[in-house]
Amino acid sequence: DSGVTQTPKHLITATGQRVTLRCSPRSGDLSVYWYQQSLDQGLQFLIQYYNGEERAKGNILERFSAQQFPDLHSELNLSSLELGDSALYFCASSLRQTPGPSLGDTQYFGPGTRLTVL
């Protein structure tokens, strides 16, 4: 158990709908990362938040948005869903974001949310 929780575990919805995925980081972790993993694909980094602020963006679609709240939990909002959005969505957390050049910072992953768009 990594200490990162994600809800819901499974989500089935229809095209055009909007869903919200939730992530609670490990206690004390300030950074939250979101990843998408489609069938038989690698992990695609979507976005990172640190202490409530967006810090890095990957290949996140404009239909997707995220935020991190004062209690440090994060939500990923997916709207106008398409069939191709069906995937596993993982959240990860880490202790801190050190400004400047990258330093080691281990990410701990949650169990994921499996989204199925019909």
Add this chain to the structure above:
Amino acid sequence: DAKTTQPPSMDCAEGRAANLPCNHSTISGNEYVYWYRQIHSQGPQYIIHGLKNNETNEMASLIITEDRKSSTLILPHATLRDTAVYYCIVRVGSAGGYQKVTFGTGTKLQVIP
């Protein structure tokens, strides 16, 4: 951004050491090498990381070449439960210190009884 190259798949006999290579020829001096694994569709699991020196923990050993252009993850006594996709990543820092993270497609390790 530094990229990593890993073989797509490897087999290893149960009980033997599994040696998983990773090339990261464009790594910068202050970038760490991280290894994670993903068992089936579970959340990726941290294994080990290092900067210059070889590292060992209860799960594995990490050997980094002197020029830091490649590394090898060693699972000393592979078990069936080690069957997974293993990802080697290099932590990248972009302007402003933001952390972009790139996972490749990894190496699918199959441990054979």
